[in-house]
Amino acid sequence: MNQDVKVKSKSESYGHVFRELKVGPVTLPNRILFPTWQLNYAETDGSVSGKLMKFFTDLADGGCGLIMTGCAVVAPGGIPFNRVMHIDADKYIPGLKKLFAAIKERGAAVGLQMVHYGRQSSTSVSGDVLMAPSAIPCPVMSKYDPQYQVREMTAEDIEYIRNAFIDAAGRAAEAGADVVEVHACHGYLLNEFLSPYSNKRTDAYGGSVENRARLIVEIIEGIRARLIDRIAVSVRVSGDEFVEGGLKPGDFKEIVPMFEKAGIDMIHVSAGVYESMERIVPPKSLGLTPHVYIAGRIKQFSAVPVCAVGSILSRGLEGADAVLADGKADLCALGRAQMADPYLVKKSRAGREDEINQCKHCNSCTFWTTGDPEVYCAVNPDYKKPGL
């Protein structure tokens, strides 16, 4: 655990975790979030499957306060997996409606993350020339994909993508989501626009920080204009890209007020891009809570709630409670901890920490490094790799 996050004793019973939090028009029952995971559990057409339904309803039964589903693709093209969730057509609304209702009737709030992969995809898999703010190949994907091709987006492409995100948010709202999250982290398309590392445009969408933020701002404004007060809007950013010439926490002093003015209700602070992959799902070697300080820094610039993430692992909810007590974030995302045991929140609240299936911090779930077709977990018996 980072020295700046002190773990308090269980006897304090997670008083910081079990407090409601208002995020825009939504009241969360507690401060624990499940961050979006690309699970590859959807049907092959991108609709909600029985496996997704089980995964997310278990988390809701387990006491998680806000469950972020997705990531769901907002537009066809450049999609690197064939079992990713989709939100790029109205036909996906009925399945999402059932999923969101099932989560909400269990007492959790539900969100949907919306994504476009940009240059961090594969031409071989998707069959497409990839789109990005600038025609700069992703150093990671271009190495692995012999057919890799990327092109600079035109003004028409930008308009198309802006509308695709706004339409997707409309569909999520129609399906009953409490929160929509704009995926602007981990080096995907909107992160590529925001970052001086991947955006070398010379038009109104490149250059100054205001120009680089423009597409995200327009998307947020568009969502807000369409949905007014019905739904909370979150934006997920990489608060430090951990690459030379990339975004650093201090850059958000200018960025966050722009997002807030556009209408966000929450900012979720992750880290890393593909070249700094270890920051996206931090391994054991980076220690516990390696990125909480970034959320803490960005919180200094934010009027809206801030979510911290990254190896907030402990026996029960001690780690998350300590982060909240320190005032570095308003809520904590626990991904692997809740993959290992979706009932972690409920068991912790009941003082049954001994019964929690502990995450081993082994990263066997990172299927893109293991070559697995979908997410498996080394300790959750429901998601064990077949044959193991």
Ligand SMILES: Cc1cc2nc3c(=O)[nH]c(=O)nc-3n(C[C@H](O)[C@H](O)[C@H](O)COP(=O)(O)O)c2cc1C
């Ligand atoms: C299998 C897997 C899939 C992921 N997919 C996404 C995703 O679709 N969108 C996203 O923003 N983050 C994604 N992430 C990152 C997680 O949301 C989260 O930031 C990461 O697991 C670190 O949190 P943790 O230490 O609590 O697990 C993924 C992580 C894993 C392990």
Ligand code: SF4
């Ligand atoms: S595979 Fe390993 S790191 Fe991933 S959730 Fe399971 S125990 Fe944790």
